[in-house]
Amino acid sequence: MKLNPLQRRRLANFRANRRALWSFRIFLVIFLVTLCAEFVANDKPLVVRYQDEFRFPVLSFYSEADFGGEFETEAEYHSPEVRCLIRTGGLEACLDDPEGVYRQAAETGAVDGTPVAAPGWMLWPPIPFSYDTINYDVASAPSAPDRVHWLGTDDQTRDVVARVIYGFRISVLFALVVAVISSAIGIAAGATQGYFGGWIDLTAQRLVEIWQNMPSLYIIIILSAMFTMSFWLLTLLIAFFSWTSLVHVVRAEFLRARNFEYVRAARALGVGDVTIMFRHLLPNAMVATLTLLPFIITGAIGGLAALDFLGLGLPASYPSLGELALQGKNRLNAPWLGFTAFFTFAIMLSLLVFIFEGVRDAFDPRKTFK
Known part of the structure; x- marks a missing residue:
């Protein structure tokens, strides 16, 4: 696929950010391994x-x-x-x-x-255990790391490495789906408010403020008591409370740019409002949007881990990094559980932040790397 000059400049800027580039490479390798988890740990x-x-x-x-x-x-x-x-x-x-x-x-x-x-x-795959495999040959639970279980086992003698691999995959996929849904809703709402302004902006802004101040954690706790949580239900709940963070920055960018000369010229030529909003104005708001995107993704991962830690997240049949952290808290005599959960979250979130930092700078026309 042939890239235009703007795309080539953005790609060159991202490659020039060595920290972002190496973070992307490392994260891509880890994510590809976890996507093929059934062929790695089974x-x-x-x-x-x-x-x-x-x-x-x-x-x-x-x-x-x-x-x-x-x-x-x-x-x-x-x-x-x-x-x-x-x-x-x-x-x-x-x-x-x-x-x-x-x-x-x-x-x-x-x-x-x-x-x-x-x-x-x-x-056999490199790790001959799945995330829910119970090893009845283990003498005690949890058991310390050894040649069979590289990071030990949890309190049900399940292999910790296998649970980390599957838990990493489900956490990242969960965060990416939440980010896509949140971005779609937040960008559409902010663009509509900023472009049209007036009573539409005022009315929508009051609704956004009300929605933003709702106690999301309590609502999720109530709903978890009413319904059986699943991956998609929890994803939608988190996304419906995450989109408001994008509205304000997108709205501000559209309010600033809606009266620019090229926008007036497009209107005079009969270009439709939707085309102007998403083809001409939205690219100018991408830098501000990408600035908040890593916070949405890391917040989604942290939110899922917190809910699983409290027992209000995904069902017990799912591999969960939050549940692994809970075991580390409850099993102080098994420090490998707590250390594994901590370093998994630290590496995952750090890599994502560095990657999106490079993406943000690549889309910023004021940033130029040599």
């Missing part, structure tokens, strides 16, 4: 070779019966029985003595004189 193998066939449990459902077992429920790939069934090609003897049968098959190629099929194998 309690299902990526690939299984069973009886000369390749199967992909991470993408498809396979029951234990599909590997020669007894049950139609999904296979527990960590269990010794299922591992033995896959490795020996589905011998029923694995259900009685999985370790002994596999050892005999590996040494002699047969079990009690019965030749085994071609040996199977499983390719």
Whole structure:
């Protein structure tokens, strides 16, 4: 795609800000890893070779019966029985003595004189646990970091690294959706007020002031008691209380620029109000808008973490960084939980602030980097 001179200048300004550029690169790598979390941290193998066939449990459902077992429920790939069934090609003897049968098959190629099929194998992701996987082999909960669990386990013996990966993804996606919805509402409201002015501006400004001073936390607490919270319901609630922060700066920019000469010329040529607002005036308000955007995103992440910390956010089935912070508070004998939550939030929010600082400067015509 060919860039125009203005876009090239903005891109050059962003690249010239080394802190923003490196923050973007680091955040992009982390975010891409978390987007593919199912292939990085999962309690299902990526690939299984069973009886000369390749199967992909991470993408498809396979029951234990599909590997020669007894049950139609999904296979527990960590269990010794299922591992033995896959490795020996589905011998029923694995259900009685999985370790002994596999050892005999590996040494002699047969079990009690019965030749085994071609040996199977499983390719696991780097972290063989999902965010909700309970490791029953752990002696105590929470357990300290070791070779199996790099950051230890929480109070339910769930792997902390897996919960951080999934929690990072859901926090960032939540914040981005909140920012998009809030920006759309706030920019539209501020542009309408600033462009038309008069009684429209006065009436809308009073409504915005009333909405802005509503106790959002108490309303969310009341609604969480009335409804079962979900990702989209909580996203809409946070967004409906975040858009007002953009109204004032967008309104001020439109009030300042609505009587400029190029706007009058556009009106004289018969250009519609909507076209003037969003094609000619909105670019001038982008710097002020982008200045507040990192605060909306970081505020959304902090709001989600606070609600999860209080037990009023996402359901318990979701991986939550706020819930991890709560465990760090309640489990002072497990400092790895608190430190993990703190450094995850610190790194995530710092990178986002640095990135949007560079984006803001790139859109500012007064900023020029060498």
